[in-house]
Amino acid sequence: MTRLFRPLPKTIFGRVLLTLVLSFGAFAVTTVAAIVHYALIPVVQRSTEDLAALMELSAHTLVQLPPDIREEYRARLLDEYQLRLRTEDQPPQELRYYFFPYVTRLSQSLGERLRRPVRMTSNVIDNTRWFWVDIDTAQGTVWAGFPRNRINTKPMAGLLVISGAALWLLIVTSAVLARRMTLPLTRLSQAAEAVAKGRSPDPLPENGAREIASLARQFNRTSQQVRELLADRTVLLAGISHDLRTPLTRLRLALEMLPEQTAPALATRMEQDIEEMNQQIAQAVELGRTLGTGDRHDVELTRLIGEVVGNRPRLRWQPQGACVRAVNVMALRRILGNLLENALRYSAGMVEIRLDCTPDGGAIFVLDRGPGIPASERKAVFRPFYRLEGSRNRRTGGSGLGLAVARQLAVANGMEIRLGNRIGGGTVASVHLAQPEPTAEFTDDSGS
Known part of the structure; x- marks a missing residue:
């Protein structure tokens, strides 16, 4: 069966970090979506409706003014509102479509006012990007345009900054929280590994969360009991060794005092048995000693x-x-x-x-x-x-x-x-x- 999901990280730190990243990531996405839906979109909608109304009103006003004051009217619009008007005898040149989210929403607002589909086009004048729309009036078509810097927004740059900052805060915060949660367990694992290798680790700090402190306290008690048990084992084996070697010594002396007519083979076999017992006792005591870490x-x-x-x-x-x-x-x-x-x-x-x-x-x-x-x-x-x-x-x-x-x-x-x-x-x-x-x-x- 094909696996639909990748396996979870093997470490607790990895799993906690992944859980926090996914949780905080979902929260961040939800927050951004709510801000965009309930704050940015209404502001943009109101702004585009106002600009669409200004462009339509300016175009209809231009054609109704006497020809001798039209240029003054155009200059005031350009100076005060950054809005440029051109009649059909002076249409903008080299127009083409240019995607810009604000302009897309403005086209919808203009379409609602003009009662027809509107698709704004763009060109570059003196290294400045302009956006244009043709508006039908009683005296012909009027082209209304505004420069890119009139909007003074950079949605993609803002999105990248917000996303980068959110991602950085998300990873750092999650890593810190995950590390704080898993550090006591890591210490416990290292201490348990040291005990398994015959070492005596320092007692774990019995602080932090109640469950972690309780676990550290129980581990310290168990570690102390293990050390005491090993020490008791060593003492026990040393005592048994001493008690066994005493009768073995007497047997060896008795063997030396056997009559000369004793069979040599029997005496030799008894000596071998005594020596074997001595070796086994020595090896048992050696195993019971503290075979801990030495200096390197x-x-x-x-x-x-x-x-x-x-x-x-x-x-x-x-x-x-x-x-x-x-x-x-x-x-x-x-x-x-x-x-x-x-x-x-x-x-x-x-x-x-x-x-x-x-x-x-x-x-x-x-x-x-x-x-x-x-x-x-x-x-x-x-x-x-x-x-x-x-x-x-x-x-x-x-x-x-x-x-x-x-x-x-x-x-x-x-x-x-x-x-x-x-x-x-x-x-x-x-x-x-x-x-x-x-x-x-x-x-x-x-x-x-």
Whole structure:
């Protein structure tokens, strides 16, 4: 079905502005129409009727005067009323039709007085436009004319000035009103987005309209409750970590004190279990910490990546020049470390690191040859303690917290992590240093 109307603007500001423009625009049009109909048209009608009567009376008076005083009469009419009379032996030359709203209404008034259709014509005399009409008298035709400056009106210029001023006032007033109405909502949206990213925004001003003030007050309370909840979660996890690590320490001591005849395989398996529990506790506490926004400093990414890679086996990193960007160094180190650990755990081959240094911030890519991540699971793997079936299970050492921590750090520090499939098999994990607009997931087309 064909759409008859364009869609409304997507923002509240746009919709409010459009509503105000349409409302005030309709009011302005109605006002102008009322002024024209009830004020200007009656004035113009009375003015044209008076001028039509003067032109007819002057023409009939001219032919009734003695010839010796006709020129004096014409001079007085021209001087006092800007009205020129010519007899049929001196008709105006080069007449043609010229549209002018006032003259159109004057033609109607003359037609009513002369009882015949009248169409005034025009010519230019000494760079001045004149309008003429022929009037039949008892002694022949008399041409009556007047100059354009006698009317001294500029309807089109006036219409343009009024329309321009009305349009300017309409847009400015509507924009100011719309901005005042939507600014509190914009602040609320920005604050809510900051809370969603793990930040603690400043309290919103609880003023303005009663509904807006109430909404800001409720948001401030909710934001405070969220901060308290996160702080309580951190304290709780820290307490659980402390309580769990105490018996784990005793188990490790007991393991060290086992008799020598204890089977080595059993002792080794118990040590691995204790170490795995320690790692899981550490990752859980790390997730519970305040992973907020950190300070950003200019850093040379090539050197930073080289430090993170270090001497780890199965990593392929080839620096390709300097790339300086403002980032939270500690957060980026932890993100890259988690992504590399993830890639090495689930891939038996080489893991590649690439840097794409672009003006909008750039991106760092970690490419592995593991089993890959199905498209339906790419959002779920960022949830805490979520693990894929198959190769990504507890036996491989994964606790399901690495990607969750990396994503929380990235969101809090203005970065974005994406997951995609690699041509030939494997996963491409990319860290975008400046969050771009949502696009299709990255797919490696290098063929490597």
